[in-house]
Amino acid sequence: MMAVVAARGLRKEFEVKVRAGRLRRTRRTVAAVDGVDITVERGEMVGYIGPNGAGKSTTLKMLTGVLTPSGGEVTVCGLSPVRQRTRLARRIGVVFGQRSQLWWDLPLAASFDLLRHVYRVPPAEHAARLRRCRSLLDLDAFLDTPVRQLSLGQRMRGELTSALLHGPEVLFLDEPTIGLDVVSKQAVRGFLAELGAGGDVTLMLTTHDLADIERLCRRLLVIDHGRVVHDGTIEALHARYGSRRRVVVELDEPLAVPPEVLGATLVGVTPLRIEYDLETATAGELLARLAGLALREVSIVEPDIEDVVARLYTRERAPVTDAP
Amino acid sequence: MRAYWALLRGQASSQFSYRASFAVDLVANVWSTALDVVTILVLFGVTRTLGGLDLHQALVITGMSACAFATGDMLIGNVERITLYVRTGRFDTVLVRPLRALPQLLLLDLPLRKLSRAVLGAGIYLFALGTAAIAWTPARVVLAVVAPAAGVVFFGAMFVITASVAFWWTESGEFGNAFTYGGRDFTSYPVSVYSGWFRNAFAYALGFAFVSYYPALALLGVPDPIGLPGWVGWCAPLIAVAATALAALIWRLGLRHYTSTGS
Numbered sequence: 001m002m003a004v005v006a007a008r009g010l011r012k013e014f015e016v017k018v019r020a021g022r023l024r025r026t027r028r029t030v031a032a033v034d035g036v037d038i039t040v041e042r043g044e045m046v047g048y049i050g051p052n053g054a055g056k057s058t059t060l061k062m063l064t065g066v067l068t069p070s071g072g073e074v075t076v077c078g079l080s081p082v083r084q085r086t087r088l089a090r091r092i093g094v095v096f097g098q099r100s101q102l103w104w105d106l107p108l109a110a111s112f113d114l115l116r117h118v119y120r121v122p123p124a125e126h127a128a129r130l131r132r133c134r135s136l137l138d139l140d141a142f143l144d145t146p147v148r149q150l151s152l153g154q155r156m157r158g159e160l161t162s163a164l165l166h167g168p169e170v171l172f173l174d175e176p177t178i179g180l181d182v183v184s185k186q187a188v189r190g191f192l193a194e195l196g197a198g199g200d201v202t203l204m205l206t207t208h209d210l211a212d213i214e215r216l217c218r219r220l221l222v223i224d225h226g227r228v229v230h231d232g233t234i235e236a237l238h239a240r241y242g243s244r245r246r247v248v249v250e251l252d253e254p255l256a257v258p259p260e261v262l263g264a265t266l267v268g269v270t271p272l273r274i275e276y277d278l279e280t281a282t283a284g285e286l287l288a289r290l291a292g293l294a295l296r297e298v299s300i301v302e303p304d305i306e307d308v309v310a311r312l313y314t315r316e317r318a319p320v321t322d323a324p
Numbered sequence: 325m326r327a328y329w330a331l332l333r334g335q336a337s338s339q340f341s342y343r344a345s346f347a348v349d350l351v352a353n354v355w356s357t358a359l360d361v362v363t364i365l366v367l368f369g370v371t372r373t374l375g376g377l378d379l380h381q382a383l384v385i386t387g388m389s390a391c392a393f394a395t396g397d398m399l400i401g402n403v404e405r406i407t408l409y410v411r412t413g414r415f416d417t418v419l420v421r422p423l424r425a426l427p428q429l430l431l432l433d434l435p436l437r438k439l440s441r442a443v444l445g446a447g448i449y450l451f452a453l454g455t456a457a458i459a460w461t462p463a464r465v466v467l468a469v470v471a472p473a474a475g476v477v478f479f480g481a482m483f484v485i486t487a488s489v490a491f492w493w494t495e496s497g498e499f500g501n502a503f504t505y506g507g508r509d510f511t512s513y514p515v516s517v518y519s520g521w522f523r524n525a526f527a528y529a530l531g532f533a534f535v536s537y538y539p540a541l542a543l544l545g546v547p548d549p550i551g552l553p554g555w556v557g558w559c560a561p562l563i564a565v566a567a568t569a570l571a572a573l574i575w576r577l578g579l580r581h582y583t584s585t586g587s
Contacts, residue, residue, distance in 0.1 A: 014583055061584055066419045068580045082580075089422035101417045105338040117330030118421060146341075 002078055004170055004202045005040035005063060011071035012058050032058045034226030035072065042169075043199040045192075047217035048206045051313045055226040056206040060174050063204075064094050077169055090119060093163030097175030100155065101162050102147045108158045109143040112165060119166035126165055133161040136191050153184030160191065171195070173205035177212055189215045210305045222312060229312065234305060241311060243303035244277035247286055252294040261289045327423055331431040339436055349437035357390050357444045360512050375514030376549050380456040382514060384543060387449030389511035389536040392475025394445035397504075398438040400480035404500060405433055407490040416584055425579060426484070456544060464543055467558065471539035474564035475511075478535050481567035482507055484575055491578030503530065511535045516549045534563040 012033040017025040033055040040046055050056050061067040062074060065081035065088055074081060079088045095101075102111040116126045134140055137157040142150055150158065156176065163171060176192075177185045193216055195201055207213060213220060213234070220237060222230035230237050237243075246267070254271035263281030268274065276286055283300055339346050364386050368379045375382070406429060409415040418428050453468060486500025493499075507530070510518075515527045515537040527533035534556070541548055542557025 058584075061416065064420050066416050067582065067584055085419065086422045086424065089420055092420075094420040096413075096416055099413055099417050101420075103334050103338060105341050106334060110334070110337070114330045114334045118327045118423065120327060 002075075003039045004042050004044075005038055005074075005076050005204065007036060007038040007059075007063070007072065007074040009072035010036040010038070010059065010062060010069055010074055012055070012062060012067060013070040031070075031226050033062070033069075033223075036223065036226070036228055038221065038228070038231075040170075040202060040204060042202055043196075044219060045196045045203040045217045046205075046219045046221055047213035048204060048221045048223065049208075049210070049213065049309065050206075050223035054223045056223055057174055059223070060172050060204070060206060064092060064172055065089070090166060091169050093166070093168035093171045095156075095159045095163045095171075095173045095176055097156070097173070097178040100147065100159065102155070102158055104148045105146055107144045107146055108139070108150065111147060111158070111162060115162055115165055121166050125167065129165050129167060130161070133164060136194060137161060137187060153180050153187070156180060156184065156188060157191075160188065164195075168201070170202045170204070173203070175206055175208065177207060177209050185209070185211075192216055210309060214305060222309065224313060237305070237308055237312075238303050241308050243308045244279065245283070245303060246301040247276045247278060247283055248297075248299045248301060249274045249276075249290060249293075249295060250297040252296045255293065259289060259293075261286050328427055328431055331423075331428060332434060335431060335434050336436060346437055350440045353438050353441045354444050357394055357441045357448070360386055360390055361448055364512070375516035377514055377544075377546065380452060381540075381544050381546065383448070383452035384456050384458075385514055385536045385540045386512045387445065387452040388472050388475060388540055389508065390445035391442070391449040391472045392445075392535060393479050393508040393511070394438065394441040395472075396476040396479030396483065397508075398435060398442050399476065400430060400483045401438075401504070402430055402433045402435055403483050403487040404504075405429070406487045407494065410490050410582070411494050413584060415582065419582075426575060453543075458543055459545055467539060468543055471536075471543070471557075471560050474539075474560040475535045477564040478531065478560075478567050479504065479507065481564070481571035484571040485567075488571075488574045488578040491581050507532050507535070511537065531563050531567060534560045 010033055011031060013029050013031050015027050016030050018028050020026045032053075036055070036059060038059075048056055048059070058067065062069045063076050063081060065085035068082045076088055077091045079091075081088055102108065103114065106114075112126075112130060115121075116123070121129075134143070137160065139157060139161060142154050142158075145154075147155060147158065160176065163173075173192075177188055180188065189212060192203065192205075196203055196216065203216070205212065205216070218233060220230065220232065220234055221228055222237070230240070232240075244265075247264070251272050251274070255274070258266060258269050258274045260266070261276060261281060263279050264276040264286050265279060266274065267277050278286065287298065361383075364374075364379070364382060367374060368382070372378070377385070403426070406415070409418065409429065415425075415429075418425055418432070421428060449472065458464065482504050483500075486503050489500060507526070510526050510532050515523060515533045518527065527537070538548070538552070538557035539560045540557070542554060547554065548556075
């Protein structure tokens with residue numbers, strides 16, 4: 001069974017003009033995507049993150065046939081995105097968070113109807129998919145409103161629907177939650193989670209909001225300076241970049257010298273409160289070791305993915321060679 | 325085909341959703357073509373012949389040019405909006421649909437309000453054909469129909485070529501207009517009124533002489549004062565086909581060079 005997305009050594013170079021002197025400009029070639037390998041299997045939900053300008057959108061545009069790669073090989077659903085662009089377009093759904101695919105001056109429902117013809121979807125299939133989207137995304141209240149009058153959250157729900165009406169095998173989402181309020185974000189995430197739960201649709205999304213990833217994606221691809229610097233689960237990312245779970249222990253009686261625990265680092269001490277970062281020890285081992293103390297409250301703080309990623313982004317470029 | 329028809333429907337209902345503005349546009353679009361005719365009339369107020377042709381004969385050229393340009397502009401002129409699509413990145417959404425890029429681009433914004441201009445252009449052409457004392461033969465009837473159609477194709481190719489520049493040069497702005505609207509103005513008059521390098525460049529290097537001037541001479545049976553043989557007027561479709569091939573090539577290269585914009 002062939003991978004849904006298979007990219008090897010994918011590159012995209014841009015020429016930029018750099019000021020050199022008062023009037024002179026020289027051309028310089030910059031690699032926005034610099035040898036990216038991605039394999040995504042059917043039914044996977046992959047989060048694709050990285051700082052601004054890391055090459056996320058450029059990668060997505062090469063996978064969807066919008067941009068011609070400067071190098072490397074890529075197939076999506078077994079097709080070559082640029083050469084077989086229109087054939088591929090029937091089998092994928094694309095949402096660019098900052099661009100609309102809808103007809104600005106027409107009611108949302110009219111856009112959906114036009115898309116049925118554009119993608120040549122049988123009426124019954126189209127109706128069934130639309131019914132599902134309408135109930136899951138609460139579209140009924142604004143189906144007859146011209147798209148230009150929709151709020152951003154409403155429009156994004158419309159965009160998602162429009163990308164799904166032809167029953168795509170893969171969904172590419174570029175910043176689907178950008179600019180949305182909390183309620184709309186929840187709605188979009190809930191909808192995507194529901195979609196992914198079926199296991200038929202493969203989903204790849206870029207985002208700046210890591211909550212999207214934590215809610216939706218088991219697998220995380222981190223790109224920086226055009227290269228994949230992490231490919232794996234969120235847990236693996238934490239393990240690799242040294243984020244630790246933290247155990248916070250509150251005591252009934254003040255303690256002068258907190259006990260040392262093998263495999264855990266003492267990171268905070270006040271008379272009534274001690275904090276450990278777990279290295280190799282488990283929370284259970286730590287608590288067993290503290291059993292003699294007068295414990296009032298114990299809590300375990302999961303590492304914050306934002307921190308890890310922030311650390312990842314600010315790292316030097318050097319260690320990228322160990323990327324998988 | 326049904327899919328493209330859907331795009332056209334979407335565009336039509338979008339435009340009709342602003343009914344008043346659509347009506348105003350329809351009327352306003354008549355002016356530029358009407359002005360071309362007025363210009364000719366004014367010129368003939370000063371002189372009896374223009375490039376060896378009398379008023380009615382010159383009007384065949386103006387009418388053929390107006391008809392070809394207005395129709396080409398309505399159908400294909402909108403490709404110049406590619407600069408906007410490229411600059412704003414909206415072109416990305418065109419490329420993710422299962423349709424060819426160029427027809428999509430044209431149908432998504434087809435300016436139906438320019439229909440009035442095309443109709444006026446056709447009217448002027450028909451009027452000129454009726455009053456220019458043409459010795460009709462079956463071949464000339466065919467040419468009278470084919471020549472403006474070839475002109476539409478030729479102007480369409482010009483629009484596509486000049487718009488493709490946007491793929492390399494996003495800020496191309498009004499650059500293309502020199503060759504499209506400039507070409508319209510050039511083809512409104514007999515080529516024999518121009519001279520020097522300007523004539524050579526526009527008439528022969530760029531091919532504008534074959535849009536209206538030579539086909540009109542062939543219809544009228546008037547020899548070319550510049551000295552080209554009579555059969556060149558019948559070559560208009562070939563020139564249009566050549567221009568289209570060039571346009572297709574440049575468009576494809578442009579698509580491959582398309583670099584989108586940031587997220």
